[in-house]
Amino acid sequence: MSELTGLTSQEVAQREAKGQVNNVNLATSRSxxxxxxHNVFNFLNIILLLIGFALISFGRWNDAIASTGLVFLNIAVSVAQEIRAKRKLDQIALLSRPRINVLRDGAEVEIDPARIVKDDLVVVEPGDQIVVDGPVVGTGEAFMDESLLTGESDLVLKREGDELLSGSFCVTGKLYYRAEKIGEESYANKLTQTARKFQVVKTPMQKDVDFVIRILIASAGFLAFILFMVGAWFLEVSDERLVQATAVIVGQIPYGLFFIVGVTYALAAVRIAEKGALTQQLNAVEALSNVDILCTDKTGTLTTNRIQYEQLVPLxxxxxxxxxxxxxxxxxARSATLTNATSEAVINGLDGFKFPFVDEVTFSSARKWSALTFDQPQMRGAFVLGAPTMLEAYFPADTNLTPQIEAWAAQGLRVLVFAYSPETTQLNDENSEPHLPPLTPLALLSFSDELRPDTQAVLESFAQVGVTVKIISGDxxxxxxxxxxxxxxxxxxxLVSGPELEMVPDEMLTAVAEKNTIxxxxxxxxxxxxxxxxxxxGHTVAMMGDGVNDVLSLKKADVGISMQSGSGATRGVADIVLLNDSFAALRPAFIEGKSVVSGLIDNIRMFLARAFASALLIVAISMTGLGFAFTPAQLALTFFYVGFPPLLIAIWARPEKLAAKPMRLIMNFAIPAAVITALFGVVIYTGFFVGAFDQFVSSSASPELIAEYAAEQGIQAETPEQITRLTAEIIAQTALAAFTTFVGLLIIxxxxxxxxxxxxxxxxxxxIRPTLTAVGMTIVVFIVFANPGLRRFFSLAEIGAQGLxxxxxxxxxxxALQLLVWRRHWFEKFFALEPLKLEKETDALWEMK
Structure with missing residues (x-):
């Protein structure tokens, strides 16, 4: 290799001027x-922000801030968490970015990979990553690890004329190669260019939430339109009253649900990051909980790319x-010129010395054996280590190694044979072609791939909860x-091989994929x-890999999972990155995903029960002609049951095995709760309005509250009749607000x-914690109704201790009636649905902790 000089400085400058530079920028994370x-410009955010601007145009600044403020909070939480993940991935990429040695002007120079020009002579030594493609030049040779490209764990010997592909690594040896395919023309770049764009896939829960929110937005818009048209054209209602009513209707949209979803995802991301898993998008943890098939690569994913020596059996x-x-x-093993994973395993497992050898045949993937000859007192002759099938032709005819080989193979072990010829000292003929003499087998050796820690326990845990594991490999x-x-x-x-799979038509591929495991x-x-x-x-699929050869499948999967040590392209497209290559981090991530789903279902139940009940009350009470159900200020009371408590429920959520699809669970709870709440609410509002409860309670509205309410509604409060009606309306609204708040706390x-x-x-x-929270909030609500200043803030009348x-x-x-309806399954019976079985189950999820 001494005759190689590489490009001159002038030749480098010429190529740089022509743009023949390896200046491609592989994305290591999202921009x-x-x-x-993704977090700002989506359909629901745009709709909610437009509603906020509409409220501002009506002069409802407080309502606009209260509604759109949560949207901005949700955006801030989501963006902050995903930027945190991006910076972590960029830091990993920076630390793992290789430095390259090239031969220029006859000397080796260290440069950044982006400064390689076409026809540069790149130096390759153990540990170096190949960053561009090109042929080996000169007389050097080296064993390359191409597992990130092909998935095969066997080392490949490269000599003059052989092509090196970007994405592979040098394990042993030294050589030079010419940079021919650089930038976007390199193999690794072509393989990953179709996966550059980061796509966000919504989880089933997100789709359900979006659907419900869209329905509520459409319903609120329809109600507001009808109210506006009827009130303005037929009932001659004041503009102020219409604006107030519209603000209340719009207030039924559960803005807080967006915030709770974002916070829930962020909390889950923080929790699993502490366990060793980094999420690139917030919904990845919840998406993982829906997975029923986990596909994983073998080399570098289930295994550590290391081989363990197990046993030697003398023959x-x-x-x-x-x-x-x-x-x-x-x-x-110690005396060989080149070492590979197998020889390293022998060195780590057995004692020995390093002797000078007479002749050598290095290992190659084609021969699958290596040989040395010694002329030492302690060790004389030719010694060979390799695959039994490749060496059996050199053994005596009566040699039978099959029983031991099959026994070890049944245990999942690799088997090699160690053999010798006592007199031979030369292994290469005059043409440097290797040849072997008749051999005597000395011993059989067994080796195992080193599994990552906790691999078996994690796979068993997933099997317990119904997740099927499939191993997809190039081996x-x-x-x-x-x-x-x-x-x-x-x-x-x-078992299915690639050639066999190639013959399977598309219409039969799903059945083959489901039936087989390897x-x-x-x-x-x-x-x-x-x-x-x-x-x-119909399966929800997670794909786990670490190499460039896994990028396309990670992109296709519902959840893409990458190892930290994997290629930058793989980390860039993955939804979850396992820090420190911790396969065990998948287990808490899966559990956390189940907790996320459980917490979201509980919170959506609360929000929808409240939203449905409010919508029914608004329609029903408006139809009675006795005023409007709520004022915007009274809606602020919802903070006590769908504001603060949902945050705690999200934090305290525990993993559960769902008894049905999420929307069925949600509607089965929310609809009966809302209908019964609305029926009671209409009776309470009507009773307090007409004075039916006067004999039980002492209620009143202060002149200041009446005047404020009249001004907000744009109506007169001058005659006794007008004042009496406004007073009755405020008292009825106050009683209804108290009732719906108590029911909301009971829902918790x-x-x-x-x-x-x-x-x-x-x-x-x-x-007991959610119940204690509800009790605490109930005490706070009693204090609010008892304090004149707080009553004024929430636009509440005085209904006395008896009324409260x-x-x-x-x-x-x-x-109690809601509980009876749920227990007797009246909702399911009415709609001819199969009753849900909600009894407590012993869940394998707890054993996964």
Missing amino acids: YWDIIR SATDYPAETVSQWLGTF DPRTVAALAKQAGLPDDIG FGRISPQQKERLVDALKAG VFIEPPVRFLAGGDRYSGD ILTFLLALICG
């Missing part, structure tokens, strides 16, 4: 613009004791199956095809029943 665009045909053979083998399917057995998968798993000799395009087939079968108890007696709308929880206690008791009766 800031992508993050902001009875020789008289050498095991100690002698072990020392010979340890010496053989031989039999080798992959052996590893699968080590990882705890059953013996009767189906897929070997699979190309990157076939991985993508398998993921598509599984998704077409029903969502997380602390005792079995209260379980009906949801399964028994046993968690009456509304509280009526709320308890309402709750």
Whole structure:
């Protein structure tokens, strides 16, 4: 290699002037613009912001800030968390960015990969990553690890004329290669260019939430339009009163739900980050909980890319004791010019010396054996280590190694044979072609792929909760199956090879993908095809990988998972990155996802029960002609049951196995609760308005409150009749506000029943914390109604202790009726639905902790 000089400085400058520079910028994470665009410019945010501007145009600044403020908070939380993930990934990429040595003007120079020009001579030494494509030049040779590209773990020997592909690594040896395909022309770049754009896929829960919110927005818009048209054209209602009513209707849109969803995702992201998993988008944790098929690569994902020496069994045909053979083998591994994963495993497992050798044949993936000859007193002759199938032709005819080989293979172990010829000293002929003499087998050796810590426990945990694991690799399917057995998968798993898969028509691919577990000799395009087939079968698929060959399939999967040590392209498109390559981090991430779903379902139940009930009350009370159900200020009372408590419920949520689809669980709870609340509410409003409860309660509205209310409504309050009507309307609204607040707090108890007696709308929880929160909020509500200043702030009249206690008791009766409806399954019976079984179940999720 001494005759190589590389490009001159002038030649480099000429190529730079022509733009022949490796200046491609592989994305290692999402851009800031992508993050902001996704979180700001979506349909629901735009609608809610338009509503906010409409309220401002009506002069309702407070209402506009209260509604759109939560939208901005949600945007801030989401953007902050995703930018945090981006910066972490960029830091990982920066730390792992290689420095390259090139030969220029006859000397080696260290440069950034982006400064490589076409025809540069790149120096490759152990540990170096190949960043551009090109042929080997000169007489050097090296063993390359191409597992990130092909998925195969075997090292590949590269010599003069052989092509090096970007994305591979040098394990041993030294060589030079010419940079021919640079920038976007490189192999790794072409493989990943179709996956550059980061796509955000909504989870089923997000789709359900979006659907419900769109329905509520449409309903609110329709109600506001009808109210405006009827009031303005037929009832001659004042503009101020119409604006107030519109603000109340718009207030039924659960803005807080957006904020709670964002906070829930952010909390989950922080929790699993502490366990070693980094999320690139907030919904990734929840998406993981929906997965029912986990596809994973083998090399570098389930395994650590290291081999472990297991056992040496001396063969009875020789008289050498095991100690002698072990020392010979340890010496053989230490004396070789080049080392690979197998020889490193031998060195770590056996003692030996480093002797000078007479002749050598290095390992190659084609031969699958290596050999050394020694002329030492302790060790004389030719010694060979390799695959039994490649060496059996050199053994005596009566040699039978099959029983031991098959026994180890059944355990998922790799098997090599160590053999020798006592007199041979030359292994290469006059043409430097290797040849072997007749050999005597000395011992059989077993090796195992080193699984990542907790791999078996994690796979068992996923199996317990119904997640099917499929291993997709570039290795031989039999080798992959052996590893699968080590990882705890059953013996009767189906195997399919890449060539076999190529023959399967698209219409049959889903069935083949579902039936089999091991897929070997699979190309990157076939991985993508398998993921598509599984998704077409209705499965939610997660794909885990670390190499460039996994990028396309990670993009196709519902959840893409990458190792930190994987390629930058893989980390860039992954939804979740396992820090420190911690496979065990998947387990808490899955549990956290289940907790996210559980918490979101509980919160959506609360928000929808409140929204449905309010909508029914607005329509029903408006039809009675007795005024309007609420004022905007009174809506602020909802903070006590759908403002602060949902945050705690999101924090305290526990993983659950759902008894049905989320929307069925939500509607089964929310609709009966809303209808019963509305029926009671109409009676309470009407009763307080007409004075039906005068004999039980002493109620009044201050002149200041009446004057403010009249001014806000744009109506006169001069005659006794006008004042009496306004007073009755304010008192009725106050009583209704108290009742709906107490019912909302009771809903919290029903969502997380602390005792079995209260379980009906949801399964028994046993968690006392939500109930204590509801009790605390109830005390706060009593204080609000008892304090004149707080009553004024919320536009509430004085209904006295008796009136407040009456509304509280009526709320308890309402709750009892709700509990009865849930327990008797009257809602399901009315709609001819199968009753839900919500009894407490022993869930395997708890064993996953």
